[in-house]
Amino acid sequence: MADEASAERTPGFKVGEKKTLDEYQKLDQEDEALNRWKASLGLATGESISDPNDSRMCIIKSLALEVVGRSDITIDLSQPGALETLKAKPFTIKEGCQYQMKAVFVVQHQVLSGLKYVQVTKRKGIRVSKDQEMIGSYPPSTKDKPVYEKKFSIEEAPSGMLARGHYEAISRFMDDDDHTHLEFTWSFDITKDW
Template sequence: MADHHDDDLAASKTAGFKVGEKKTVEEYQKLDANDESLNRWKASLGLGTGTSISDPNDPRKCIIKSLALEADGRPDITIDLSAPGSVDTLKNKPFTIKEGSKFRIKATFIVQHEVLSGLKYIQVVKRKGVRVSKDEEMLGSYPPSTTDKPLYEKKFNPEEAPSGMLVRGHYNALSRFVDDDDTTHLKFEWSFDITKNW
């Protein structure tokens, strides 16, 4: 992808926010072991439950498995992003979205090796080369996937497709999954058509 795409997909920054010091899962588990409220917080993150399913041969910290488009009264349209070459063909296989329809995106992913802090999804939509929207969705922080919780699923905020003759047509989108460390876990181009009917 060209360099100007990186500017489009830059995550917003919160003034004064600093990413905390990196710790291993074991360090988090031992951290202030006698602090009851901290132990409840660690339990809410899933630290200390199940057996880690991290693959020592795969260095990735976050593996995006699939994206799905959920629309009212329609079967989900799911893209298996773990299949070899699946991301490379998305731009040439547009989704169809009916104007005025309500929908949301759902992501499934695996976290491995360490705690994933501040995962975000950033999306820029262009029509005929002109940017028409930029959205950023905070997905949260997650401990490594375990046998108890092997796959995380996150549903994004609901959206409504625009309506009218002027908005119908073909759109190109750029998407990026990034964390607080500004590590990109997946970046890809895709496309969709807004039409009068499904």
């Protein structure tokens, strides 16, 4: 049985061969267009700020829930106990409101290919949705670009008496190689008012 929080596959898509930063830098050095592409990704400079003592390739620094007209709710994931707090203290979302999630992250050691966010939402133990957001591919963070920020698509909270209530979610950040960089359980309540 497949893991319900795994990413959906695109038929016919095959993940490319993994290359080190050095291999990317040496790849077709005489190709001017490829050199411009590598420079746009920060691959030509070699100014990676990767921490040699931290083997993680992608570090999710924070998550935020942004709602127009309200203060952002930001969870600093570098703080001890942050993931446990996400599970124990539900977000409150007003029914029918439009909201957007934002992730701030660091990439280390090598190019991160096809980072995506997958979320399975349940209510009373029954799956009500599975969402997937492609975040993209990124080179290691540099002094010029120490963190990356990705705003997800704007969503609308369900509304109506039947939609109100408590929801549980499992969220996962994973890449094209099915490597999970962060997985956590959290909850939220959809209410009539804030």
